[in-house]
Amino acid sequence: MVERTELIKEVTDSVIKVLSAYGIEISTDQHQTDIPISVSARHLHLSPEHVEYLFGKGYQLTPFKEISQPHQYACKEQVTISGPKGQIERVRVLGPSRGKTQVEVSKTDARVLGLQPPVRSSGDLADSSPVTITGPTGTVLKLSEGCIIADRHIHMTPADAAHYGVKDGDRTDVAIDGDKPGILKNVAIRVKDTYALDMHVDTDDGNAFLIEGSGRVRLLKKEEQQL
Structure with a gap:
């Protein structure tokens, strides 16, 4: 799995390098942190x-x-x-x-x-x-x-987990933007080959942050997470 992840990174870096040579700049910040969220x-x-x-x-x-x-x-x-x-x-x-x-x-x-x-x-x-x-x-x-x-949780594939720097069983924080922004803490990471990248919250959390059906959240880096 590590070899597969490294190959994905090498291919991504190569594509970005070729596009940059043609003056097309690609920002990876959103891809690194942006995760879909669904209200269950x-x-x-x-x-x-x-x-x-x-x-x-x-x-x-x-x-x-x-x-x-x-x-x-x-x-x-x-x-x-x-x-x-x-x-x-x-x-x-x-x-x-x-x-x-x-x-x-x-x-x-x-x-x-x-x-x-x-x-x-x-x-x-x-x-x-x-x-x-x-x-x-x-x-x-x-x-x-x-x-x-x-509990609040994020489904990920092993490749997603490697990309975001987390592993199965980790707990992390995510930021939600919008009319009622805030931070959801202690979000469980669940990793399996058959999963699709998606965060699940219940209707109480969805209502608290005005998430209607689906949206996107930002996975906070360790240095951004609050105690």
Whole structure:
């Protein structure tokens, strides 16, 4: 992977050098720091077993539209999630199915439900919040754990990570411009070959910084990050 990254850098440097010879100057500052950001609304991932439990034996999730990560999609299927104080209807299922069922909500959603879900990385469900899921036919699935508030994170390929000088599991800060600019701290870096470069925040963060659907953020260099 190091050789591949070095080759990419050599090719990029060569292209910039050739363009410079023709009087075309290329600034790499934006590419070094500029990252797309998406606001992720409440949703859930279902295990194959729970897909069948909620929708019927042999049922297959129906793709509705693609989302930012390759081979992942929003489904036509929607459910109701419930807690001690209330419920939220028409919560979108994301596909494909996963090994464990996981419900992702914002803190605002959690207050409506009467839950206290922890802030966690995807898949880290041990001792997370219990939640009830009701399917379209009225089938009720009660989970003893599985509801979380997803932490802020950036998906990257290994080449992206090498370019930005970070690695899987790092925590960093990003700056958001716009009408309500600010800094989001403690953003998790997730690196995998199958990822596409994108930062994910929930609707509470999106509303706080007036991010509508998608936008771009600036990855802060170490010397820019605040204590």
